[in-house]
Amino acid sequence: MAKAKRVFSCTECDAQSATWVGRCPACDAWGTLVEQDVQAVVAAAVAKSELVRIGNVTSTTTDMMATGISEFDRSLGGGLHRGSVTLLGGPPGIGKSTLLMQLCAAIATPQGPVLYISAEESPGQVRQRAQRLGCIHDDVYVAGETTLGGVSALIDSKDFRLVVVDSVQTVADTTLPSASGSVTQVRHVAHRLTQHAKAKGLTLVLVGHVTKDGALAGPRVLEHLVDTVLAFEADRSGELRILRATKHRFGPTDEIGLFEMAAQGLRPVSDPSARFLADRRPGVPGSVVMATNEGERPLLVEIQALVTDASGGGNPRRSAQGVESGRLSMLLAVLQEHGGLKTFDKDVYVSVVGGVRVNEPAADLAIILAVASAMKKQPISDELVAIGEVGLGGELRRVSNIDRRLAEAERLGFRTALIPPMDTKTAGKFQIVTANEIHTAIKEGLAVRPSVVD
Secondary structure, three states, rough: OOOOEEEEEOOOOOEEEEEOOOOOOOOOOOEEEEEEOOOOOOOOOOOOOOOOHHHHOOOOOOOOEEOOHHHHHHHHHEEOOOOOOEEEEEOOOOOHHHHHHHHHHHHHHHOOOEEEOOOOOOOHHHHHHHHHHHOOOOEEEEEEEEEEEHHHHHHHOOOOEEEEOOHHOEEEEOOOOOOOOOOOHHHHHHHHHHHHHHOOOEEEEEEEEEOOOOOOOOOOHHHHHHHHHEEEEEEOOOOEEEEEEEEEEEOOOOEEEEEEEEEEEEEEOOOHHHHHHHOOOOOOEEEEEEEEEEEEEEEEEEEEEEEEEEOOOOOOEEEEEEOOOOHHHHHHHHHHHHHHHOOOEEEEEEEEEEOOOOOOHHHHHHHHHHHHHHHHOOOOOOOEEOEEEEEEEEEOOOOOOOHHHHHHHHOOOEEEEEEEOOOOOOOOEEEEEEEHHHHHHHHHOOOOOOOOOO
C-alpha cells in the first residue's frame, strides 16, 4: 500500500511546505503550519460531457427577485437572482447589517420567509436593530450560529427565499484544525455554502470583512466563488453610502446605488444630482458643473478649483479630491501649453463637491474651466454645464451618452452647455456652445455669464 503523502499548509496564507517549520516562509506568521493529508493516487479522468455546438446549447435564465429597495435594485440591474450567491463587503460601521436587515424585511413581505444568521451578534442584538429599523416581521427568522454544520442545518430547516450569513469570516468548520477567519476556513466555508445554495436554488448573501486598504479580507478565490460582489462604501463627507457592484454575472457592473443614513436606517437617494448641487453658491470663481455617468444614471456634480501663489518655494502643490491626481497634472500641462495659463508657480487645488469620485475623461473640460476661472477670478455662468475630454494636443474630444447627460442638466434648470462639436439633438431651450480647442473653450466658458461680456 502506497504511503500517504503529508503536506503542511499555512492557515493564514495557505502556502504549503513539505516539512514543518515554525515560521511560514510566505507570510512570516509563526505557528500557523498544520499537517494535512494529500491523496497519492489520482483516478483516471473520464469525460462525462459531450461536445455540443454553442448554438445548440439550451440557454438558462434565472428569475429576478426585486427587493423593493430602489437603490439596491438599481445597483444590481433590477434585483437579486434566485439561486445566486452575493458577497457584500464594506468597512466596519458602514451599515452592512442595517442594509441587510432592511433587505430581509423588504423581501419577506411579498416573497416569503427569510433567514438572518448572525455569527457576530446575538439574536437579541439583531432584534434590537430590527425594532429600531421597523423591520419586525413574522417571516423574518433570526439565528446565532458560528459553525458550518449548524448554518447548513438552519438553511435546510425551512424553504427560505433568502438567507443572509453575517459574516463568512466568523463561520468555521469544526473538522478543520485552523481557526475561524483563516484563509483555509474562509475558502472552505464559502465553497460549501455556495454549493449548498446552488443545490437548493437558494438566494444567499454573505457578508465579508475588508482589510484596512478596503479590499475583501481572505483568499481571492472568495470573490471568484460567488456570482456577485457588492462594495458598500461611504463618500468623503460620510453622509452618503454608495453601493457598487464590482462583479455581477447577471448584469452590468457600472451601476451604483446611493443611500443616506438616518435614525430609521438607510434611505434611498432618488435625486442625487439635486443633492450634490444643493449647497452650490452662485457667482463664485472656480466653480463649474459637469455631468458624469454612473451606469445608466447621469449625475451632475460641482467641480471647484482654487489657485494660489506657491507656498512651498519651488515645489507648487497639486491637490486633487475626487479626481485622479495624475489626470490633474496632465490637464495643467495642457492648460499651460495650449491655453496660455501658466501654473508652474501656483498651488492648484481641485475638488469634486459632495464626496463622489469622477474617474471618466468627460470631467476634463470642467476641470480646465474651473482652474481658468479661479486664476482669472472670473465666475462662470451658474446655468452652464461643461462636458468634454481634453487631448494632449489641446483639442476637445467627444464623450459617450451626451444626450442623456444634457437631458439631466436641462431637468435641473441648466440652459447652456459647453461641449465638443458633435451632432447633438436637445429638447426645449437648451443652448449648445461648441468648442474645439482649449483656448476657445476657456474664452467661451468665461464669456457665458449673466449680464457680462468678455
